Amino acid sequence: MNFSSEILEQAVEEISKLPGIGKRTALRLALHLLDVPIIQTENLTKALSNLVNEIKHCKICNNLSDTDICHVCSNIYRDDKIICVVEDIRDVMAIESTHQYTGKYHVLGGKISPMEGISPADLCITPLLKRIKEQKVEEIIFALSATIEGDTTMFYIYKILGDTDIKFTTIARGIGIGEELEYTDELTLIRSIQNRIPYHQNIKKD
Structure with a gap:
């Protein structure tokens, strides 16, 4: 894949590390996050942060x-x-x-x-x-x-x-x-x- 943005490329790379997620699916997800209201992406980021740092x-x-x-x-x-x-x-x-x-x-x-x-x-x-x-x-x-x-x-x-x-x-x-x-x-x-x-x-x- 040829990326016009290193930020997008990095996001795709990290998303593709999830189980069952290939590079093309990761790209679709990353682009989707850019299309939705920013509050939705921020809520996802917060939820993932809580998952990693707060769960016991x-x-x-x-x-x-x-x-x-x-x-x-x-x-x-x-x-x-x-x-x-x-x-x-x-x-x-x-x-x-x-x-x-x-x-x-x-x-x-x-x-x-x-x-x-x-x-x-x-x-x-x-x-x-x-x-x-x-x-x-x-x-x-x-x-x-x-x-x-x-x-x-x-x-x-x-x-x-x-x-x-x-x-x-x-x-x-x-x-x-x-x-x-x-x-x-x-x-x-x-x-x-x-x-x-x-x-x-x-x-x-x-």
Whole structure:
């Protein structure tokens, strides 16, 4: 591309770094921002600045939040004896959209993947173990992606806590093998949460 403006070129270069955005799409977006009222572009700039500088991770569950404690963890009507373990914020949003789950969450921040160099130490597992002990949790629901990495992560956590009295369940496999939770439709998620199955039936302990 031949740019008549270095400022425009720089904007296109930065926009094209976003996932799924090529140079041509980035150029269309940049030109669109020049066409709309300046207040709209300024609002976008402010929103992005707040996203980067103001957003927090909940000190309890690791969910994204505007405050130190997210609205789920601070909700006294949610059952803190049940924790749904998920990979990231998108999974929380997907389950919350069903309006069927009344427990709390714990966001790991990913899943164990030796191929990608992601070990248990890279995930929010230690705070989960501490939380389970302090809150006297009765049930852990594994709501991880139906992948080898997801199963590996579930097994790792289960092996640590398998000798406790905690009930371990997984969401029912109405979700296809290899599918990401965030792309699952709401009806399937509702049925998966409601019809969760004991986790210990799926594996053998040493």
